[in-house]
Amino acid sequence: MTDIEFKQKLENYQTRINECLSTILGKPLEKSESATEAAYYSLECGGKRIRPLLVLEFAYICGVPEEKVWDYLPIACTTELIHTYSLIHDDLPCMDNDDFRRGKLSCHKQYGEDIALLAGDALNTKAFEIISNEAINNVVSFETACRLINILSSAAGFKGMVGGQVIDLQSEGRQIDIDTLTLLQSGKTGAMITAACLMGCAIAGEYNSRIYADAAHYSALLGRTFQIVDDILDVTGDFESLGKPIGSDAQQGKSTFVSLLGLEGAKEQAENLTNQSLAMLENFKNNEFIKMLTQKLLNRSY
Amino acid sequence: MTDIEFKQKLENYQTRINECLSTILGKPLEKSESATEAAYYSLECGGKRIRPLLVLEFAYICGVPEEKVWDYLPIACTTELIHTYSLIHDDLPCMDNDDFRRGKLSCHKQYGEDIALLAGDALNTKAFEIISNEAINNVVSFETACRLINILSSAAGFKGMVGGQVIDLQSEGRQIDIDTLTLLQSGKTGAMITAACLMGCAIAGEYNSRIYADAAHYSALLGRTFQIVDDILDVTGDFESLGKPIGSDAQQGKSTFVSLLGLEGAKEQAENLTNQSLAMLENFKNNEFIKMLTQKLLNRSY
Numbered sequence: 176m177t178d179i180e181f182k183q184k185l186e187n188y189q190t191r192i193n194e195c196l197s198t199i200l201g202k203p204l205e206k207s208e209s210a211t212e213a214a215y216y217s218l219e220c221g222g223k224r225i226r227p228l229l230v231l232e233f234a235y236i237c238g239v240p241e242e243k244v245w246d247y248l249p250i251a252c253t254t255e256l257i258h259t260y261s262l263i264h265d266d267l268p269c270m271d272n273d274d275f276r277r278g279k280l281s282c283h284k285q286y287g288e289d290i291a292l293l294a295g296d297a298l299n300t301k302a303f304e305i306i307s308n309e310a311i312n313n314v315v316s317f318e319t320a321c322r323l324i325n326i327l328s329s330a331a332g333f334k335g336m337v338g339g340q341v342i343d344l345q346s347e348g349r350q351i352d353i354d355t356l357t358l359l360q361s362g363k364t365g366a367m368i369t370a371a372c373l374m375g376c377a378i379a380g381e382y383n384s385r386i387y388a389d390a391a392h393y394s395a396l397l398g399r400t401f402q403i404v405d406d407i408l409d410v411t412g413d414f415e416s417l418g419k420p421i422g423s424d425a426q427q428g429k430s431t432f433v434s435l436l437g438l439e440g441a442k443e444q445a446e447n448l449t450n451q452s453l454a455m456l457e458n459f460k461n462n463e464f465i466k467m468l469t470q471k472l473l474n475r476s477y
Numbered sequence: 478m479t480d481i482e483f484k485q486k487l488e489n490y491q492t493r494i495n496e497c498l499s500t501i502l503g504k505p506l507e508k509s510e511s512a513t514e515a516a517y518y519s520l521e522c523g524g525k526r527i528r529p530l531l532v533l534e535f536a537y538i539c540g541v542p543e544e545k546v547w548d549y550l551p552i553a554c555t556t557e558l559i560h561t562y563s564l565i566h567d568d569l570p571c572m573d574n575d576d577f578r579r580g581k582l583s584c585h586k587q588y589g590e591d592i593a594l595l596a597g598d599a600l601n602t603k604a605f606e607i608i609s610n611e612a613i614n615n616v617v618s619f620e621t622a623c624r625l626i627n628i629l630s631s632a633a634g635f636k637g638m639v640g641g642q643v644i645d646l647q648s649e650g651r652q653i654d655i656d657t658l659t660l661l662q663s664g665k666t667g668a669m670i671t672a673a674c675l676m677g678c679a680i681a682g683e684y685n686s687r688i689y690a691d692a693a694h695y696s697a698l699l700g701r702t703f704q705i706v707d708d709i710l711d712v713t714g715d716f717e718s719l720g721k722p723i724g725s726d727a728q729q730g731k732s733t734f735v736s737l738l739g740l741e742g743a744k745e746q747a748e749n750l751t752n753q754s755l756a757m758l759e760n761f762k763n764n765e766f767i768k769m770l771t772q773k774l775l776n777r778s779y
Binding site (some may be wrong): 201211264268295299303306307310324328331338344 | 599603620623642647
């Protein structure tokens, strides 16, 4: 796969994911439109769309034919709904109190805290409504839908994303060790990245199989790399590329992989993890794109 | 059914629902326990448990044998998880800013706003994890689980409970008419009461059938009665029975069924709706308990 072919496939994914997200909530009800508006506002703030992309790509590398993958766009986008709800709530004054997200005003600065809270709540719920709908409409079997809902909900909940956020809150203003930081991030960021890969497997009918375990292993490595690179970019990046202020972790006294390992140590670990990820991908067919993506995520600047 | 038999059945429901709720989230993870603790705190604040009770009772009156009903306790309790998350978020300073709930400190006063927010988020997600688990563990079919998840998620989301809360926010500090108040309450309170009844039907294998439509009709009448009685109790009740301050609606300048219809007008309407509800229940077998419950909900003092 050439660089140009990679870029085309990536952009095609992102374009179709963005198209799907722009109508996924349906039309707002006349009298209760502001929460839907606020949710669309945050959904359309951009981002790399890495989670829905991983769902679709894992469906593909687990055996779903290339042209059939698009049937699963709404299901793939449920990961972005959950991710977006978590960002909206994370930006609230009682959490990180961030006024900006991806270069735009955060949801509560634009719509008020109450509407932002409710928009996040309804996005969370909507993810599960969509997957159950796709089963009722025969896009996936009822069994597959239940597997998908189980993967997504357990990744997002008390023992996944929310669990990681709680450890994050408990770690505020004090030094934590590398094990705690790894546990924190495996919940906060890693759980949803793993969920995306496993949802792709489940769509392809792979469940609790050898290839499912390989996907879980790969996604754990990818999730860790992803977060380490985030921490590196918080030191070496710029506002324009990232759409958020630089150095905010250090300013808030947060322990990061950079503060614990040093910049060079963090870079080295990200490279090691990427090499392990690439090795794991050798177990999958049609792996050219996902391998290039894994490599590019290591070297991203945004 | 005698009054004593009614009371025994009601207490049995509530006891078993409370037992189920007290372990439903599993054990907290060591390092991320505070959100789980906060969620249990709010789940264990009591309440009438009317939603899970309706799930179980509708399963029963739609044909599930009495002793088999208890298999569906965890599924029934998911309605209480969603209800509890909505109460936790509703009490937050950016929403109703209530310091008390059922006579105890509200979740954010006890655990902080950040943990309360996350506990609510994870309770929302957990509901869907539980239902999908019950399918994976063969308690219900995958199809039934998808129907249940679809009913619950659409009732809780943008066009249901959250939609009603948005209209509520938009109505703050101004007079609204009876149609808007009815629309607001049919979302905010009604949607989840309807969901509970319909989930009971779905467990019994009734879906989009005549009896399903009857349950939908009954539940809409019950939901409206329930809210009117709530509004009446906000004027005529006392702190001890209700566990919250009296007169808070009037104090906040909220339009209620009492402010719009007058106390006598509201009482009359609640009675009319109850009579219609009772007539609708004639279409169900084994309806002695649900009829007495419907009557008692009209005359409740808490």
